[in-house]
Amino acid sequence: MTATKPTRPDEPPAATGDLESRVLQVLLKYWGFDVLRPLQLEAIAAGVSRRDSLVVLPTGGGKSVCYQIPPLLTGKLGIVISPLISLMKDQVDGLKLANYPAAAIFGGMDANQIGAIRREALSGRLKLLLVAPERILSDSFLTFLRAMDDGPGLGGFSIDEAHCISQWGHDFRPEYRRLAELREYFPDLPLHAYTATATPRVREDIVQQLALRDPEVLVGIFDRPNLTYRILPRVNADDQIEEALRRHEGRAAIVYCISRKETERLAASLTGRGLRADSYHAGMTPVQRHKVQDAFASERLNIVVATVAFGMGIDRSDVRCVIHAMMPKTVEHYQQETGRAGRDGLPSECVLFYSSADVMQWKRLMEFSAQNAETCPPPEAVEAQHELLEHMQRLSNGARCRHRSLSEYFGQSYPNSNCGACDLCLNELAPVPDVTTVARKIISCVARLYQASNTGFGAAYIAEVLRGAQIKRIVERRHDQLSTFGLMRELAKERIVSYINQLVDAGALVRTTGEYAVILTCAGSAAVLKGQIEVSLFDPVSTVALPKRRGSDPAAAGETSSDERGLFEFLRTLRRVVAESRGLPAYLVFGDNALEDMARVRPATLETFADIRGVGAAKLADFGEQFTVNIAQYCREHNLATDVAERSRPRQRLAAEPRGDRPPTEARKQAFALYARGASIDEVMQKTGYARSTSAQCLAEWISSAKPSSVAAWVDEKVYALIADAAEKMPEPRYKIIFDHFGGEFSYDQIRVVLTHRNALRA
Numbered sequence: 001m002t003a004t005k006p007t008r009p010d011e012p013p014a015a016t017g018d019l020e021s022r023v024l025q026v027l028l029k030y031w032g033f034d035v036l037r038p039l040q041l042e043a044i045a046a047g048v049s050r051r052d053s054l055v056v057l058p059t060g061g062g063k064s065v066c067y068q069i070p071p072l073l074t075g076k077l078g079i080v081i082s083p084l085i086s087l088m089k090d091q092v093d094g095l096k097l098a099n100y101p102a103a104a105i106f107g108g109m110d111a112n113q114i115g116a117i118r119r120e121a122l123s124g125r126l127k128l129l130l131v132a133p134e135r136i137l138s139d140s141f142l143t144f145l146r147a148m149d150d151g152p153g154l155g156g157f158s159i160d161e162a163h164c165i166s167q168w169g170h171d172f173r174p175e176y177r178r179l180a181e182l183r184e185y186f187p188d189l190p191l192h193a194y195t196a197t198a199t200p201r202v203r204e205d206i207v208q209q210l211a212l213r214d215p216e217v218l219v220g221i222f223d224r225p226n227l228t229y230r231i232l233p234r235v236n237a238d239d240q241i242e243e244a245l246r247r248h249e250g251r252a253a254i255v256y257c258i259s260r261k262e263t264e265r266l267a268a269s270l271t272g273r274g275l276r277a278d279s280y281h282a283g284m285t286p287v288q289r290h291k292v293q294d295a296f297a298s299e300r301l302n303i304v305v306a307t308v309a310f311g312m313g314i315d316r317s318d319v320r321c322v323i324h325a326m327m328p329k330t331v332e333h334y335q336q337e338t339g340r341a342g343r344d345g346l347p348s349e350c351v352l353f354y355s356s357a358d359v360m361q362w363k364r365l366m367e368f369s370a371q372n373a374e375t376c377p378p379p380e381a382v383e384a385q386h387e388l389l390e391h392m393q394r395l396s397n398g399a400r401c402r403h404r405s406l407s408e409y410f411g412q413s414y415p416n417s418n419c420g421a422c423d424l425c426l427n428e429l430a431p432v433p434d435v436t437t438v439a440r441k442i443i444s445c446v447a448r449l450y451q452a453s454n455t456g457f458g459a460a461y462i463a464e465v466l467r468g469a470q471i472k473r474i475v476e477r478r479h480d481q482l483s484t485f486g487l488m489r490e491l492a493k494e495r496i497v498s499y500i501n502q503l504v505d506a507g508a509l510v511r512t513t514g515e516y517a518v519i520l521t522c523a524g525s526a527a528v529l530k531g532q533i534e535v536s537l538f539d540p541v542s543t544v545a546l547p548k549r550r551g552s553d554p555a556a557a558g559e560t561s562s563d564e565r566g567l568f569e570f571l572r573t574l575r576r577v578v579a580e581s582r583g584l585p586a587y588l589v590f591g592d593n594a595l596e597d598m599a600r601v602r603p604a605t606l607e608t609f610a611d612i613r614g615v616g617a618a619k620l621a622d623f624g625e626q627f628t629v630n631i632a633q634y635c636r637e638h639n640l641a642t643d644v645a646e647r648s649r650p651r652q653r654l655a656a657e658p659r660g661d662r663p664p665t666e667a668r669k670q671a672f673a674l675y676a677r678g679a680s681i682d683e684v685m686q687k688t689g690y691a692r693s694t695s696a697q698c699l700a701e702w703i704s705s706a707k708p709s710s711v712a713a714w715v716d717e718k719v720y721a722l723i724a725d726a727a728e729k730m731p732e733p734r735y736k737i738i739f740d741h742f743g744g745e746f747s748y749d750q751i752r753v754v755l756t757h758r759n760a761l762r763a
Contacts, residue, residue, distance in 0.1 A: 059339025076155035099618035162193035229402035297585030397501030429538035456518030604642035
């Protein structure tokens with residue numbers, strides 16, 4: 001996407017034709033990207049033009065940017081409704097890191113904190129405010145919103161996780177139904193619904209429940225080509241899970257279980273096998289859950305074994321493996337949970353270990369939940385949940401391309417005949433020998449059962465008859481007397497069930513709809529029996545036979561050189577240190593894709609560092625010097641050249657943004673006051689608790705704003721003269737060039753002080 005000359009993002013709204021260039025300017029400034037993802041511009045345009053919208057983009061598709069950019073263009077406060085406190089906190093921390101004026105109000109905050117945020121909003125300085133659905137319609141918050149609408153102005157309401165409003169969705173939440181009342185209180189303001197998982201039926205329900213008016217409906221491509229899907233029969237779960245995790249050793253992974261007890265047992269088992277893992281579930285105390293989340297976000301822990309409660313508030317972009325130890329309840333859950341892998345666009349793996357017992361366990365849990373609910377759920381809601389479970393069962397049992405199956409479930413066609421990224425298309429499913437005989441045995445059994453009882457039976461029951469199981473139900477119905485009884489006694493029940501479901505997918509059998517679906521014969525059945533058509537059946541190969549690290553990250557897959565992999569791991573450590581010094585999750589500093597670009601380009605100057613994707617103006621100012629200095633030092637120690645590759649984002653030069661346009665923190669104020677009295681960098685480190693790099697950055701900021709006549713407190717006048725003279729004679733006085741010119745005699749801190757001071761006096 002090519003932009004025209006960008007305008008200032010804080011100018012009044014311009015003509016529609018100029019919107020793209022203004023959006024790109026804002027995107028570059030705050031997020032460090034100069035290309036929009038599909039449908040982002042259209043979604044942003046709806047926000048700017050105050051038109052209702054429904055935006056459905058896959059996990060990692062950039063939904064948040066769609067509601068974060070309009071307030072910067074219109075100047076009006078955007079309200080985002082999100083159900084997850086941890087996600088709100090991380091999103092606000094990430095925005096503040098980019099110098100974006102955002103805040104969140106959630107439970108546990110005291111009146112003073114909330115009051116300060118409201119005052120900031122009413123002053124017009126705040127541009128984005130995140131709140132929970134339970135708070136948005138409270139009397140006090142509605143009063144505040146009316147004051148905002150009458151004052152600085154409201155831009156509209158963005159509802160995240162909008163599928164929660166639909167009873168046909170996988171995560172229905174009754175409190176979301178009340179959000180339609182916002183239209184009554186603020187009839188002139190737009191509503192924007194955002195979700196990553198919505199079938200056509202759910203999309204229609206969202207529009208209806210929120211009473212959206214002529215909405216702009218934008219539905220992105222659901223397929224995630226960077227994900228490799230594998231669905232394998234569960235035989236020995238602990239061994240199979242360990243094998244999958246070993247393919248991504250040292251990288252982030254999430255293992256999902258159904259029960260709390262199982263998360264604790266499996267985490268202990270993996271730790272005992274040398275893979276450090278912690279469990280996470282809703283039964284833990286808030287302190288325990290926060291400890292695990294914080295360790296995972298800060299990269300001190302890489303494997304979490306969790307119930308579905310985990311991950312909703314975690315935005316770590318470098319998860320390389322998502323494992324389901326049991327079948328999820330719905331395809332939507334599966335899509336959402338596997339979507340936590342590879343959010344940065346890098347190759348990642350998703351493995352599901354399936355057993356037919358999973359279906360029965362989910363049915364028992366759903367029945368228990370309905371019986372213990374405060375209010376009895378309506379029959380249509382119960383029916384919807386059973387139907388969703390059935391869809392997930394079909395996906396698990398099927399032997400079709402996983403990417404195709406997921407795309408078609410969400411109402412989209414899949415153009416490729418071979419995805420190259422699932423167990424089927426990678427030929428990891430072995431063809432069943434003598435497949436025609438196997439298919440005929442199964443079809444004959446379905447027909448004999450119907451003839452004997454005048455009714456159909458489920459796949460699990462048919463499998464029991466075929467394997468000759470002497471169970472009470474079969475004996476009482478005299479099905480053990482059928483000619484097809486025991487025809488496949490050498491096979492496990494799970495394998496026969498898989499064959500039955502594959503025959504359904506092939507059109508050789510049919511499954512009825514409803515809560516108690518049965519398998520029946522059809523026209524295709526007769527064609528198979530007569531030899532008129534052939535079918536294909538597959539068995540999954542053992543996980544041990546899979547190539548090591550297939551579907552892993554590029555560094556592990558050999559797509560980068562050994563030099564680049566070494567620097568990448570060094571930068572991961574640096575990122576973690578920087579994040580811990582700020583009290584932030586590591587992924588908020590830079591994503592893996594940015595680190596890989598750094599490892600490839602090896603930027604040793606601010607100019608080349610600015611051209612790394614994901615480096616915005618604020619991050620250039622905050623982290624540029626620290627990262628370039630460390631990259632240069634690493635390259636010297638390993639005899640590597642710097643600035644060696646084409647920049648990942650060749651575009652207009654991005655200037656480091658001064659941090660003085662936002663209220664400084666107390667520690668930063670203290671640092672400025674200390675520097676005004678001539679304190680050294682070491683003294684500021686001790687007094688503020690800042691790392692050396694941050695303390696040095698504060699000194700540069702203070703010099704730029706205060707413009708002192710002398711900086712002799714930090715650089716001797718003779719040294720100053722030497723550095724200034726050298727810089728004057730150089731066409732491009734870069735830090736590294738000057739550093740090398742003097743053979744390392746003067747530090748980068750000294751060089752930065754001199755150049756910053758010279759530039760400040762000339763400004």
